[in-house]
Amino acid sequence: MTAAAPTGISYRLPQERRLVTELPGPASRALATRRARAVAAGLGSSVPVYAADADGGVIVDVDGNSLIDLGSGIAVTSVGASEPRVAAAVAEQVRHFTHTCFMVTPYEGYVAVAEALNELTPGDHEKRSVLFNSGAEAVENAVKVARLATGREAVIAFDNAYHGRTNLTMALTAKRMPYKADFGPFAPEIYRMPMSYPFRDEPGMTGEQAAARVISAMEVQVGAEEIAAILIEPIQGEGGFIVPAPGFLAALSAWAKDNGVVFIADEVQTGFARTGSWFACEHEGIVPDIITMAKGIAGGLPLSAITGRAELLDAVHPGGLGGTYGGNPVACAAALAAFETMKVYDLPGRAAHIGEVAFTRLRDAAQRIPAIGEVRGRGAMIAVELVTPGTTTPDPALAKTIAARALEQGVIVLICGTYGNVVRLLPPLVIGDDTLNDGLDVFIAAIEEGANA
């Protein structure tokens, strides 16, 4: 539709930022009132507007406001929130069957998704896949497989890690508030190690040095022969889009291999074209033993997966893995359509392009805004860490102000970070350049105004 749309993409909704009411508008406020009486208070929402429609780079709310979406529902709608191929595949599948349970009456879609994942994930070794519903469930199952296959119990997780909200994944997640506070007791045999966090590590610390710090701690505190798995996000998501120093992941992966430890890459957030390649591990030449996937996998439908070495996955006794809904046929149809869309539009290339546009503009902004401690990320996983100027002291209040100002102007951005001081951008990969640049104009102005307020 617009000249700056990625090749071949056309949009159903106008790709515009258009505010016709105050935010939230009257219809959203009415829904908020109903929600308060019906929905448990423990659920938060970053944005107080209720969605009515979404396409490409925009979300239209129930009051008719058109907002630029730089969040993708947390890196989920990478192919768009109503991608025509996904919509058609879902409609076709529900006309035939919505569910049979793969553990009762299996179907081709599940097998086809497993074949595709075995093909798309890093490494050309023999692989097997299993499908589930959520990222947390994928992580839980990766740990189950690693423990069974190694006969060991300990799992290594990292500072700033986020792996989910179930009991095991809460234990694997680092941040107490809001994810863990008062929800214990937590699963045992989890050992937390220091992450490579270049902005906060001693200046000049290399990836190899940061890995040596971890390896020494693992050997001294846990013992290699006790460790089933090292579980790590190749770029940490909720923790603050932390990109480890080059060499960190490779050194840990090599140590895992030498010590019979399963190296699990949690690519729930970084997977499926988001970082400019199909998986973030590829940037570092890492081949994980097991990879966990969810978020961007199925154009918005709930689906998750683990893919790993055949000898690990096939070690599990029949019936040891599964779940009623895992690999639901509608979600599988959506995933296959989403993979095709990613290929047809070269969304890995598109993510790299989005990163080039955004990083150039944000690094330029960082030159004149000292509250920007660091601009980082990869591809369309873009973050700004906010600090007290001249220090590394986190400024979470500024992050909140920026997100609120951006929203007032019709742009959705998300906050993350161990200290709550990181604003992240995760645009749908099908967003057009005009829409992206308009969103960045608003975001950068919000940082500037917030920092000077």
Ligand SMILES: *Cc1c(COP(=O)(O)O)cnc(C)c1O
């Ligand atoms: C979101 C996320 C999870 C949890 O996924 P859910 O689908 O919310 O359970 C796990 N790991 C990472 C890296 C994530 O970003």
